[in-house]
Amino acid sequence: MSSLRARQKEDRRNRIVSSAKTLFKKKGYEKTTIESIAVAAGVSGVTVHNYYGTKAGVLLALVIESDKQLIARLNESLPRNESDIVSLAVAFAREVMDHAIANLEKDIWRQVIAAVTTEAGTRLSTAYSQLDDQLAHVLVRRIEAAQAAGALPDHLNPVHLGRALFQLQNARFIEFISSDAMTQDEIETRLRHDLVALFSVCASAPST
Amino acid sequence: MSSLRARQKEDRRNRIVSSAKTLFKKKGYEKTTIESIAVAAGVSGVTVHNYYGTKAGVLLALVIESDKQLIARLNESLPRNESDIVSLAVAFAREVMDHAIANLEKDIWRQVIAAVTTEAGTRLSTAYSQLDDQLAHVLVRRIEAAQAAGALPDHLNPVHLGRALFQLQNARFIEFISSDAMTQDEIETRLRHDLVALFSVCASAPST
DNA sequence: TAAAAACTTTTATGCAATAAAAATTTTTGC
DNA sequence: GCAAAAATTTTTATTGCATAAAAGTTTTTA
Numbered sequence: 001m002s003s004l005r006a007r008q009k010e011d012r013r014n015r016i017v018s019s020a021k022t023l024f025k026k027k028g029y030e031k032t033t034i035e036s037i038a039v040a041a042g043v044s045g046v047t048v049h050n051y052y053g054t055k056a057g058v059l060l061a062l063v064i065e066s067d068k069q070l071i072a073r074l075n076e077s078l079p080r081n082e083s084d085i086v087s088l089a090v091a092f093a094r095e096v097m098d099h100a101i102a103n104l105e106k107d108i109w110r111q112v113i114a115a116v117t118t119e120a121g122t123r124l125s126t127a128y129s130q131l132d133d134q135l136a137h138v139l140v141r142r143i144e145a146a147q148a149a150g151a152l153p154d155h156l157n158p159v160h161l162g163r164a165l166f167q168l169q170n171a172r173f174i175e176f177i178s179s180d181a182m183t184q185d186e187i188e189t190r191l192r193h194d195l196v197a198l199f200s201v202c203a204s205a206p207s208t
Numbered sequence: 209m210s211s212l213r214a215r216q217k218e219d220r221r222n223r224i225v226s227s228a229k230t231l232f233k234k235k236g237y238e239k240t241t242i243e244s245i246a247v248a249a250g251v252s253g254v255t256v257h258n259y260y261g262t263k264a265g266v267l268l269a270l271v272i273e274s275d276k277q278l279i280a281r282l283n284e285s286l287p288r289n290e291s292d293i294v295s296l297a298v299a300f301a302r303e304v305m306d307h308a309i310a311n312l313e314k315d316i317w318r319q320v321i322a323a324v325t326t327e328a329g330t331r332l333s334t335a336y337s338q339l340d341d342q343l344a345h346v347l348v349r350r351i352e353a354a355q356a357a358g359a360l361p362d363h364l365n366p367v368h369l370g371r372a373l374f375q376l377q378n379a380r381f382i383e384f385i386s387s388d389a390m391t392q393d394e395i396e397t398r399l400r401h402d403l404v405a406l407f408s409v410c411a412s413a414p415s416t
Numbered sequence: 417t418a419a420a421a422a423c424t425t426t427t428a429t430g431c432a433a434t435a436a437a438a439a440t441t442t443t444t445g446c
Numbered sequence: 447g448c449a450a451a452a453a454t455t456t457t458t459a460t461t462g463c464a465t466a467a468a469a470g471t472t473t474t475t476a
Contacts, residue, residue: 008423047424055463114323117386120318164403198369213453252455253456258454420474430463432464445449446447446448
């Protein structure tokens with residue numbers, strides 16, 4: 001049973017986040033004031049602070065929602081029988097970039113990345129990191145499938161490979177949003193180069 | 209010939225950055241006001257803004273100086289005949305983390321990472337990115353040496369491998385500073401896992 | 417339904433960031 | 447050398463984020 005109070009709170013949260021999304025897209029991040037978000041949501045400016053701590057907190061809340069959709073979409077669309085790891089990682093990266101651009105301007109994504117680091121340890125930043133883990137896990141599952149199909153050596157740890165690929169993809173994603181001039185194609189090329197080079201090493205490394 | 213004006217400017221820059229470093233280390237980033245930096249440096253608060261744009265700009269200027277030393281140190285100390293890429297990357301990562309911790313608190317490094325992304329495209333952020341390129345190049349040179357020594361296949365592109373390793377190391381570095389609880393050892397382990405997994409793939413990838 | 421509890425709003429303060437006007441100091445040209 | 451011009455800093459003022467404390471309001475609970 002949800003009390004009236006709980007429902008009102010939920011309502012305000014929704015109004016704040018959706019007002020913020022509209023304003024961010026319409027006026028950009030910097031030019032959107034907390035006060036204007038508050039007015040659009042029908043609450044006081046201090047209430048926005050009480051709910052989300054900072055303006056970046058509101059942004060993070062909004063991104064977390066859309067990232068949940070991204071995870072669902074990736075689970076759906078990422079090929080389930082891809083045995084070439086380079087293709088897999090590139091397809092993953094492409095979906096992530098498509099999703100990012102469809103939802104917010106690069107300018108705003110930069111604020112997201114900044115907020116995740118400066119507000120490390122807060123509720124919202126932690127939630128964001130957990131979504132990253134889930135994203136990495138989408139890769140892990142595909143790698144497990146490839147391994148089961150015999151496309152990868154048995155001694156390989158799929159969790160480790162999935163996380164490594166995610167880190168690399170994420171680093172390149174940040175590079176993508178860090179410059180307005182950077183294209184998806186250029187990032188794709190760089191990621192390809194990363195992977196081709198790494199896969200060429202073939203060290204007989206001990207599994208420490 | 210440097211005019212009096214140019215020398216005075218240089219002087220003020222030095223005073224601002226060194227005052228800032230002292231204050232950041234003593235009181236932390238948030239609790240250091242631009243005004244207090246200005247007072248310590250003997251200029252007005254607005255002058256600090258005129259010189260560095262933002263408080264984060266001052267921080268970036270200070271980090272850039274210390275990163276130059278890091279590059280020099282890495283060029284010196286990183287083993288010149290290391291044929292094992294995992295060991296090379298791990299040694300690199302360790303030096304970077306040692307240097308970071310010796311200079312500033314994690315808390316402040318988080319502000320650095322945030323500033324580099326939000327202020328993407330500014331003079332200081334660009335300078336920081338160029339230093340990253342130089343850091344990656346330290347790796348590239350070691351890889352070239354290893355390749356020349358026959359420890360790596362000829363078709364491998366050392367620039368691509370160096371950049372990929374740097375991206376991975378950098379991602380793990382950010383993970384390191386993002387949590388006060390995260391230890392260097394844990395990061396080292398994760399980086400090792402990344403690399404061992406990646407090097408196990410051994411795809412016969414086309415050099416696209 | 418009245419007291420208690422939970423929230424939101426009002427009010428106030430500090431600081432970053434920015435802009436424009438005023439004041440100062442160095443340069444330049446004679 | 448000195449006066450006008452140019453460059454640069456400081457003063458002054460404003461906006462907005464962030465935070466805290468007090469005041470006011472609404473829901474809960476007994």
